[in-house]
Amino acid sequence: MGRSTLEGRFRVIDVSPDEVAEVVRELFEDGCYYATGMGVDERPLNGRFAVYHAINCPKRGVYVILRLTAPENRPSVPSITPVLRGAEWAEREAHDMVGVTFENHPNLERLILPEDWPDGVYPLRKDFPYNRKMAGTEGTAGVRGERHDEATMSVPLGPYHPLLHEPEYFELYVREDRIVGADYRGFHVHRGMEKLAESRMTLNQIPFLAERICGICGCTHSAAYCQAVEEAAGVEVPERALYIRSLMLEVERIHSHLLWFGVACHLLGFDSGFMHFWRAREYVMDIAELITGNRKTYGINLVGGVRRDLSGEKIQKTLKLLELAEGESREVIDNVVGMKELIARMEGVGVLRRKDAREIGVVGPVARASGIDTDVRRDHPYAAYGDLDFKVPVYRGCDVLSRFLVRVDETFESFSLVRQILENLPDGEIINEEYSLPYMEFGLGSTEAPRGEDVHMVLTGGENQVYRWHPRAPTYNNLPAVPLMLEGEDVADAPIIIASIDPCFSCTDHVSIVDAGSGRVLWRGPLLEGVERLRR
Amino acid sequence: MGRIKLMGLAVSIGKVTERYPFAPVEVPDDYRGKPVIDPGICTGCGACASACPPQAIQVKEEGEFRVVHLFLGRCIFCGRCQDVCPEGAIRLTTEFELATPNHDDLHQFVRLRMVRCVRCGRPFDTYRHLVRSLREVPFIEGERLLLCPECRAKAPLDWLEGGGDGNEG
Structure with a gap:
């Protein structure tokens, strides 16, 4: 039997409403960022609602979980968004799904539930049955798009993603072909996976649901979920299993990055680059199939x-x-990086300044391209990463090119990691099934997905079930940065800028949609199609 | 310069698109394809049904029969059924071409005759599962297995001297 690599991964701290803002500010100043948050209906246990804010402190190698509670008759806690804007979406989500109000939140609009969802009905409360169907109400029109004047056009980019056929909606405000502002509306395909898992599925069924959060990087989700439960239940995972997990996570990263390079080439009008990358990627898919x-x-x-x-x-x-x-990958990348016309399309485009990146709490290659040195594999070692050697590439260009180059370096680090794992694979068991599930124990699992930090929080339910499961895909943290990247850019650059975060819209919505296998998911056509002049 | 080199590369590599579906595509032996239940081995214990994440396998009782119903339309090809089956009766095959105009092709039914409780007469377990259970418990407790779970719970102690608390079989 091996060891648990997850020891001391997180600390849950109960904070009082008066001190939470101060604690968060201190953590942020110490170099921490907002990872994710969840609302929990804990009324069956203690008659209160709870909010868990997970804050990643990479320097200290620990997640600080700030737990706030509020009584059933007054479910209200202070918002931390004014102090740390990365918390905005998580608080809105908890407001939508559990019905906790956040005092002084700057924008407590609906984020996930559709506009015609009835008021006062909160689907993640425990007294809401998972299979209840709601009749829609008349609803209120979306409140967004305030930045218009005579000279500004609104260009809708959606409701399908121009690259991945995923549902999203960007509204670009454009003056003479230049983007002056952008809004995002997503969560069109929120399917209530958390509710399904909490109500109907057993402990070892959920990894397969978690894996379907993403069609490109699903393994990282099932790994994060399993780690969260292992952490909560104190399960010792055999060493060989940890190595095999790392192996598959790295295989997944290589195929994901090669896929992204292909998509990026396609968007930049270089279709043969796209085909070369996907040709090289095919060997990686064969590895996955074999194993x-x-x-x-x-x-x-x-x-x-x-x-x-x-x-x-x-x-x-x-x-x-x-x-x-x-x-093959090396040959194609070396040639692509040598193409001045491609580099010119990416250099200085879609800038995300380091300060904004920190405040929003962007993760993965997006953070590393804005000069933030963060990587869950190194900062919070899980699976076999504690034993392996790898470099974390950091670029300071803050633009699309930097994001491209971070992924280039990472891909080759991953090739080296796969080799290290195969050469040092320890002997022994591959699974430990001798454990018992405690009741209401908290666990957090995080992985470095190809797109960045992936966090799953679990409260165990005993009886082979989970009481609460909250997955958070990396795009959830990266998306709020896209409107900033778009400002001041040409409309023609919008597709590559949006793509530069390697977005997974549906993952953010907690559902699987991306078809990684098909090459025909790419969009091509005039962006201005569907342009509609605002009547105002 | 990169562009020209890549063009040369494309020419030297030639066509990589496979001839599929006009030529077969090879998959590894332990590929996770279509699951198939061996009706000659399945005991209808239901372990697969309780492990199946999407509930593609369901076990129902229809009169004298217990029916194990596998619906490929819901299957996610994870192979958990194969992991948990105590008999090795369900296996994932290498078959992956499952598109069909006939909905029936996506269903497999395994019908297993059930045994009646010696006391109340209700069908409660499959013959095959019962025989299997009888092999695994001491003979004296085996007699208890001929009772349905309800009657077993109510059975007077003299039915089984020194049997202790019931074996669920």
Whole structure:
């Protein structure tokens, strides 16, 4: 039996409403950022509602969980958004889903529930049955888009994502082809996965639901969920299982980044680059199929370990495929980086300043391209990362090019990581199924997904179930930064700017939509199509 | 310069698109394809149904029969059924071409005759599962297995001397 790598990953602190703002401010000044937050209906236990704010302190290698509670008859806590704007969405989500009010929140509008959802009905409260269907009400029109004058046009970019056929809606405010402002409206496909998991699924069924949050980086979600439960229940995971987890997470990162390079080339009008990247990526898909039995949705993680072992023969085959994938990727990337016309389209475009990036709490390659040195694999080692050597690339250009280059460096770090794992794979068991599930124990699991930090919070429910499960995909933290990146740019650059965060809109909505396997999900066409002049 | 080199690369590599569906595509032996239940082995215990994340496998009782119903339209090909099946009766195959104009092709039904409770007469377990259970419990407790769970709970102690608390079988 191995060890738990997750020791001391987080600390839950009960804070009083009076001191929370001060605590948050101090944490932010200490270099921490807002990771995620969830509302919990704890009335069956103590008659109160609770809000858990998870704050990532990379320097100290710990997540600080600030827990606020409010009585049933007055479910209201102070908002921390005025102090730390990264909390804005999480607080709005808790307001929508659990019905907790955040005092002094600057914009406590609906975020997730549709406009015609009836007032005063909160789907994540425990007295709301998971299978209840609501009749829509008349609803209120969306309150957004205030920045108009005679000279400004509103360009809708949606309701489908121009690259990935994912539902989203950007409204660009444009003056003479230059973007002067942008708004985002998402959550069109929120499907209530949390409710489903809490009501109807058992502990070891949820990894498969979690994996379907994303069609590109699903393994990272099932790993984060399993880690959260393992943490809550104190499960020792065998070392070999931890290595296999890391292996699949890195395979996933390589295929995800190669996919993104292809999409980026396509958006920049370089379709043969797109095909070259996806050709190289095919070897990585073969590795996944060989090891897990499928190209995507690896289905490898369970609480306590992994489901499939790796034979010596498979290791040899994997190493051969890896060599092909790395060689081909290197050749294509070197040539693409040498193309001045592509670089010119990315350099200085879509700037996200470091200060804004910090306040919003962006994660992953987006943060690392804005000079923020953060990586969950290094700062909060999980799976086998504590034993492995890798560099965390950081660029300071704050633009699309930096995001591109961060991913280039990361891809080759991942090739090296896969090799290290295969060479040092420890012997032993691959799963520990001897554990018991405590009641109402908190657990947090986080992973560095290809798109950035992925956080899952769990409250165990005993009886082989979870009481509360809150997954947070990296795009949730990165999306609020996109309107800032768009300001002042050409309309023609909007698609590559939006794409530069490698967005997963549906993951943010907690549902799976992306089709990673198909090459025909890409959009091409005049952006101005559908342009509509505001009548005002 | 990169552009020209990549063009040369494309020419030297040639066509990479596979001939599929005009030529077969190979998958590994342990590929997670269509699950198939061996009706000659399945005991109808329902372990697969309780593990199945999307509830693609459901176990129902229809009169004298217990029916294990696998619906591929809901299946996510995770293979948890195969993991938990104590008999090795359900396996994932390498078959992945499941598109069909006939809805019936997506269903597999395994019908297993049930045994009646010796006391109340209600069908309560499949013959096959009962035989399997009888093999695994001591003979004296085995007799108790002929009772349905309700009658077993109510059974007078003299039915089973020294049987202790009931084995659920």
